[in-house]
Amino acid sequence: MLFWLGLILVIVAVFLIPTFYVVPQWERVALIRFGKIEQITETGLHMRIPIVDRLQRVDIRTQTIDLMGQSAITRDNISVIIDAVVFMKIEDPEKLILQIQDYRMSVNKYAQTAIRNIIGTYDLDVLLEKREEVAVKLKEEIDLLVKDWGIDITRAGLQDISLPPDMKRAFAVQAEAERESRAILIKANAELQASVKLSEAAANMKDPNAMQLRILSTINDVSKDQSNTIILALPLETLRSASIDGIAAMASIQSKNYPKKEG
Numbered sequence: 001m002l003f004w005l006g007l008i009l010v011i012v013a014v015f016l017i018p019t020f021y022v023v024p025q026w027e028r029v030a031l032i033r034f035g036k037i038e039q040i041t042e043t044g045l046h047m048r049i050p051i052v053d054r055l056q057r058v059d060i061r062t063q064t065i066d067l068m069g070q071s072a073i074t075r076d077n078i079s080v081i082i083d084a085v086v087f088m089k090i091e092d093p094e095k096l097i098l099q100i101q102d103y104r105m106s107v108n109k110y111a112q113t114a115i116r117n118i119i120g121t122y123d124l125d126v127l128l129e130k131r132e133e134v135a136v137k138l139k140e141e142i143d144l145l146v147k148d149w150g151i152d153i154t155r156a157g158l159q160d161i162s163l164p165p166d167m168k169r170a171f172a173v174q175a176e177a178e179r180e181s182r183a184i185l186i187k188a189n190a191e192l193q194a195s196v197k198l199s200e201a202a203a204n205m206k207d208p209n210a211m212q213l214r215i216l217s218t219i220n221d222v223s224k225d226q227s228n229t230i231i232l233a234l235p236l237e238t239l240r241s242a243s244i245d246g247i248a249a250m251a252s253i254q255s256k257n258y259p260k261k262e263g
Helices: 002-019 093-099 103-119 124-129 131-149 165-204 208-222 236-240 244-257
Strands: 020-023 027-033 036-041 044-047 053-059 063-073 079-090 151-162
Touching: 002 020, 020 027, 027 093, 036 093, 053 093, 063 103, 079 103, 079 131, 093 131, 103 131, 103 151, 124 131, 131 151
Parallel strands: none
Antiparallel strands: 020 044, 027 036, 027 053, 063 079, 079 151
């Protein structure tokens, strides 16, 4: 009697336990009966008919598709290597099950094609400047296709754009030339400003007195170093402006210091 009672309990447990199933918050479960989706169950404890009903779980969390090392050619025929990433989320589990078999591989392959198509519409210089614009176009183009599969592309981004070695050298030379050009331009502007100031100073120096003061100031500056011998070529105007009284005073001083000998 106990044997049959235990056997009945085992049979009941075998058929009763699979009747219940749990759906976590990050999943949706399709209840399939005789090959047809009866319902999409959400979070909680649910029941099914054992053997008859089959469950297919779908993760509704955001998923990442890495597109690493994708080769493409720009509009100006330059080969580049693109590293991109696509973020997607399942919005309609029923569509996903009915419309596509391997959705991750399908999104990956279509994204590769979309990258090549978009990159081919840009010149290299524009591509490097407008990476965000390219990423937005990539998201929109993928989204047009996968929305029929119940998938939403939340974001796409370009992680890196790699150039061939010869192009890297060419860009380095170009960058150096641009830096040198900016340096020459800055120096030329500085010289232009200095020439304007010198022109204004020269206009002020037309006054003989101002010119003499400038010459005396220059002599004072260069005479601070006593180890040097300085030879000055003064203009005639400066010499003519010397006072006769000053020369007479100098002669008087010298006669006092060196008296004439008698006889």
